[in-house]
Amino acid sequence: MSKTWGMTKGCIVCCGLVAVGMLLQLTIGPVRWDAMASPVNIVVLIVLLFSILTMHLLRGKVHLFRWMSTLHAGIPAMVACAMLTVLMGVTRQVPTGHQPTEPFGITSMLTFWPFVLSYTWLVVLLGMVCMTRLLHPSWRNIPFLLNHLGLFIALVAGTLGNADMQDLRMVVQEGKTEWRAVDSKHHVHQLPIAIELHDFSMELHESSAAPRSFSSDVTVYTKSGTTVRDTILVNKPLSFRGWKIYQYSYDEAKGVESDISVFELVRDPWLPFVYLGIFMMLAGALSIFVGKKW
DSSP, X not given: OHHHHHHHHHHHHHHHHHHHHHHHHHHTOSOOGGGGTTTHHHHHHHHHHHHHHHHHHTTTTOHHHHHTTSHHHHHHHHHHHHHHHHHHHHSOOOOTTSOOSSTXXXXXXXXXXXXXXXXXXXXXXXXXXXXXXXXXXXXXXXXXXXHHHHHHHHHHHHHHGGGGOEEEEEEEEBTOEEXXXXXXTOOEXXXXXXXXXXXXXXXXXXXXXXXXXXXXXXXEEETTSOEXXXXXXXXXXXXXXXXXXXXXXXXXXXXXGOOEEEEEEEEOTTHHXXXXXXXXXXXXXXXXXXXXXX
């Protein structure tokens, strides 16, 4: 009976989170990730880790905290997140920063309160489980920790880092240097790097005269005086000081005679931590396979 109640309690919690999420969605609107930009996300991370540690230390006295480290809490949470993820996959999602196309917010799942609360609950449960294993280390726990801690790191970094990611467009004319770029809402950003365009070139298909490839010969500057000169090709970005600089477009009206190059600049300071989490999960899967083989 206790096992049944334990799983039932997990389902009740997940349904409650979805209900609270819908109430928030309909009253205050979608989640505003821009409010989580640094240093707010750093504070949230510290609070999250401290809360998980506190709940772990109190789990001997508080039944709820002890239950949160069990499969009875984890399985319903995983099922709820999986169902919402499937729903996201079968509905046409609007681009980041755009309003949903229906009244409930399902077409903008990453800002949909039930989705965010459900994944937050799953992250807390993952943290509780990882904390238990970390404070009682053994060689047998390594595959488990790699998988679960890797998933925890990837989810937390991907979520909290979302507000710090920048995806900008910069238009540069040959012979000129540009320090400014615009985002998807046409807000102008003064950047710590600048791009000087020396030459834009394009290769055409002989049969159709359509563009086959195009590239830009550039020099990238920093305010401290560091420079690097390189050629940016389509699908071959330049990495510089945490930025990925992609060849994005050109003056299509002038075509091969274009003296303008459009670059896409992407910066995601939390991405290395997402990759770390993914590599940990891959290592965990490999360690399970090797352990079974030997």
